[in-house]
Amino acid sequence: MELPKKTLILFALGSLIITGACRKLLPLAPKDEEVLAGTIPGLTPAQEHEHLVADANFGQVFSKADGLGPIYVQTSCANCHVGNGKGHPSTTITRFANLNGGVIDYLISKGGPQLQNRSIDNYPVELLPAEANVITKRIAPAVMGLGFIAAMSDQSILDNADPNDTNGDGISGRCNYVDPTSFFIPQNIHQPNSGKYIGRFGKKAEKVTIQDQVVFALKQDIGITSDFDTDDLYNYASGIYTGDNAPDPEVSASFVNSLVFYMRTLKAPPRRNEEDADVKAGQSLFYQVGCTNCHAPTFTTDKSDIDALSYKTFHPFSDFLLHDMGSGLDDGYPEGGANSYEWRTPPLWGVGLAKDSQGGQMFLLHDGRAHSFEEAIMMHGGEAASRRDLFSALNDSQKKQVIKFLESL
Amino acid sequence: MRKIALYILVLLSSNLLEAQTDSSFIKRVPVDTSKLKMNMDAVYNRPFLTMGKMPVSVGGYLEANSSYFGTDGVTEGLSFQIPRLTVFMSSAIKKRIKFLTEIEFEEGGKEINIEFASMDIEFHPLLNLRGGVIMNPIGAFNQNHDGPKWEFISRPFSATTIIPSTWSNVGFGVYGKYAQNNFVWAYEAYLTNGFDDQIINNTENRTWLPASKQNAERFEESFNGVPLVTAKTAFRHRKIGEIGFSWMGGVYNKFEEEGVVVDTKRRVDLVAIDINSTIPKLNTYINGEWVWALIDVPGNYPEQFGKKQRGGFLDIVQPVLRRKMFGWENSTLNIAFRTEYADYNVGTFTDTGGNIFDHVVAIVPGISFRPSQQTVIRFNYRYHWNVDPLGNPASRTAGFQFGFATYF
Incomplete structure (x- = not known):
């Protein structure tokens, strides 16, 4: 048999090069600080495994056979919270109500409080009822670091509350006390007030726990019933008083709790370029201007059933309180104890990576109306107007430093 | 289906065992190289063996x-x-009447499919009747997909996820060829069962034509009673190459139930163009396909369900050595390169006017060695970028593949 030596040598050399370069030719993992995925440090192997299972549940795409709809907004949690980050206008949700003489009616009997503008085939989509006179849009928030927020005590939120502005700084943050859900089980971190509890999740702090938000979103966003809420959605205006053909509940309590676990164990959004001189200068200006009066930088968790979340210091840049944001951001939609012009201070952590989940653009504030940090700041009004003006008075270089600091979050 | 497949294997193996006692028992069917072969001929343009006086070639x-x-x-x-x-x-049943079937065991038998099973009757070279399970002639890959013919281990995205190759259906149709000098013109036209509403009711979170392959009932009855029409015309010049134009379209949803209209008729249409050519002297082989898909997605569906899709691939294969190697006469060493693209949602977001991405781009350099034309040993490096509908930073996948494909 003739052995083509050149071929053999070429083949052997090629194989060697390829074997050596094998790993280098595979895509590298993005740097930890560049992505919003990953777990909090210190989880046990069993918890890490459960997180992976829960991650798959978070990404599950519901189909008609799984109980999607019959009316819905999106088909999966991950569609709105892409890469665990902030949402995109294409997945914005719409809420509606009737406000008459200061009395809010969420039009539950007309399909409220949320519009489901998508439907499974052969089923009519929901339209806004004629009675709806207040309509608001909400862009999905990032879901990173929620475990830390869930693990801090009510007292740590109350410590920043100053509803009557007794310290005279012009900021009068207050808690949104809301009626608990039927399945809410108080923990040692919660402090009831006349049967109500402090909301800490949601644009207007209208949800007490992550579980409240998950059960609500599964139903209102995806049309998925669970052990915690077994009544399916249907289009009230269609005269078809049936949901989909999947038996209810469409997911179990375990599935809901798995999603809750996923969000509890997602890492806190990482910082980038912390040591950069401009970032440091921007951080100083951020404090000097008084942004931190609402965007409180640091909290510490209480004891948690997940050890990795116990007594941990974290930096959400939020006080989780309601603030009057002025008429420009008044959406006309009161929620729980929150007035229409009040908004919970949104955590700023992870905001520097917003572009990576919003298709390279920025859609900030509750409905994504602001397309840059500066635009978002300039839309602050009400209690924040004085801080906005102070920012506005900074020179261009200083403004850029503040923006650089925000980009580092 | 599994029993049928088992029966076929037992039948074949019993004859092969007998054949071991007589080396002349199995004979290779001579391949007719006098005629210009086109993609439409791929199904019969394969190596076959006959066993003794059996009327069947395998x-x-x-x-x-x-x-x-x-x-x-x-x-x-x-x-x-x-x-x-x-x-x-x-099997050549009678003069100008023939039958061929192709049964595929995928992933170790996880799926067993009759990909092709049809009888062909030639009335005239320009008029042949074909009926049974046919491979819809959309693009070229769907008909000409045998692994040993390709230098690449993975099938192209566009040919498997936009055109859901291998896409076979039950139906009837006609085909024909006309040849003159160096030139051949061919056509094919079929009516078959087709898609169903799984193309938009699936867990892929996008319009996904391959989802209809899950519907095995399409081999028994049409989902909605409206046939899928597939038509193709192709031209081949002996020195230049081949170009094909094809269209496949039909209604995919159930618009009527028990005589009651429950929805509008929603169509899915695919248009494809395919080419292949060999550059003289260099012997560089070029092969490509491009497809556009139009899908009537209901307005009540989220925007991630694309109404338009497009994609294609281009393969370049360059023989670098053709000689006796390792004792095999006329063996060939090739270098090959594939580039491919599939966009599952061509359009813009209503809210922002921004582009909907949801695409994948891939490059695949490779080396292949062919001890004979029937066998290929392949080494591929594959790199692809998946971009989500919003256009966020791409997810990058890469890897090495080594394997072989051989006719037997």
């Missing part, structure tokens, strides 16, 4: 490979696959 191919892939820094390690074992049988 053949098949096997693909086996290993792969080592990683996505964004995470690898699942080394794994081995046997993506397909295909057995085909043909």
Whole structure:
């Protein structure tokens, strides 16, 4: 048999090069600080495994056979919270109500409080009822670091509350006390007030726990019933008083709790370029201007059933309180104890990576109306107007430093 | 289906065992090289064996490979696959009446499919009747997909996820060829069962034509009573190459139930163009296909369900050595390069006017060695970028594949 030596040598050399370069030719993992995925440090192997299972549940795409709809907004949690980050206008949700003489009616009997503008085939989509006179849009928030927020005590939120502005700084943050859900089980971190509890999740702090938000979103966003809420959605205006053909509940309590676990164990959004001189200068200006009066930088968790979340210091840049944001951001939609012009201070952590989940653009504030940090700041009004003006008075270089600091979050 | 497949294998193996006592028992069917072969001929343009006086010729191919892939820094390690074992049988029933079937065992038998089973009756070279399970002639890959013919281990995205190759259906149709000098013109036209509403009711979170392949009932009855029409015309010049134009379209949803209209008729249409050519002197082989898909997605569906899709691939194969190697006469060493693209949602977001991305781009350099034209040993490096509908930073996957494919 003739052995083509050149071929053999070429083949052997090629194989060697390829074997050596094998790993280098595979895509590298993005740097930890560049992505919003990953777990909090210190989880046990069993918890890490459960997180992976829960991650798959978070990404599950519901189909008609799984109980999607019959009316819905999106088909999966991950569609709105892409890469665990902030949402995109294409997945914005719409809420509606009737406000008459200061009395809010969420039009539950007309399909409220949320519009489901998508439907499974052969089923009519929901339209806004004629009675709806207040309509608001909400862009999905990032879901990173929620475990830390869930693990801090009510007292740590109350410590920043100053509803009557007794310290005279012009900021009068207050808690949104809301009626608990039927399945809410108080923990040692919660402090009831006349049967109500402090909301800490949601644009207007209208949800007490992550579980409240998950059960609500599964139903209102995806049309998925669970052990915690077994009544399916249907289009009230269609005269078809049936949901989909999947038996209810469409997911179990375990599935809901798995999603809750996923969000509890997602890492806190990482910082980038912390040591950069401009970032440091921007951080100083951020404090000097008084942004931190609402965007409180640091909290510490209480004891948690997940050890990795116990007594941990974290930096959400939020006080989780309601603030009057002025008429420009008044959406006309009161929620729980929150007035229409009040908004919970949104955590700023992870905001520097917003572009990576919003298709390279920025859609900030509750409905994504602001397309840059500066635009978002300039839309602050009400209690924040004085801080906005102070920012506005900074020179261009200083403004850029503040923006650089925000980009580092 | 599994019993039928088992029966076929037992039948074949019993004859092969007998054949071991007589080397002249099995004979290779001579391939007719006098005529210009086109993509539409691929189904019969395969090596067959006859066994004694059996009226049936048999053949098949096997693909086996290993792969080592990683996505964004995470690898699942080394794994081995046997993506397909295909057995085909043909029979010349009578002059100008022939039958061929292709039965495929995918992924070690996880799926067993009759990919092709049809009878062809030639009334005239320009008028042949074909009926049974046919491979819809959309593009070229769907008809000409045998592993041993390709230098690349993975099938192209556009040919498997926009055109859901291998896409076979029950139906009837006609085809014909007209040849003059160096030139051949061919046509094909079929009516078959077709798609169903799984193309938009699926867990892929996008319009996904391959989802209809899950509906095995399409081999028994049409989902909605409206046939899928597939038509193709192709031209081939002996020195230049081949170009094909094809269209496949039909209604995919159930618009009527028990005589009651429950929805509007929603269409899915695919248009494809395919080319292949060999550059003289260099012997560089070029092969490509491009497809556009239009899908009437209901307005009540989220925007991630694309109404338009498009994609294609281009393969360039350059023989670098053609000589006796390792004792095999006329063996060939090739270098090859594929580039491919599939966009599952061509359009813009209503709210922002921004582009909807949801696409994948891939490059695949490779080396292949062919001890004979029937067998290929392949080594591919594959790199692809998946971009989500919003256009966020791409997820990157790359890896190495090594394997072989051979007719037997």
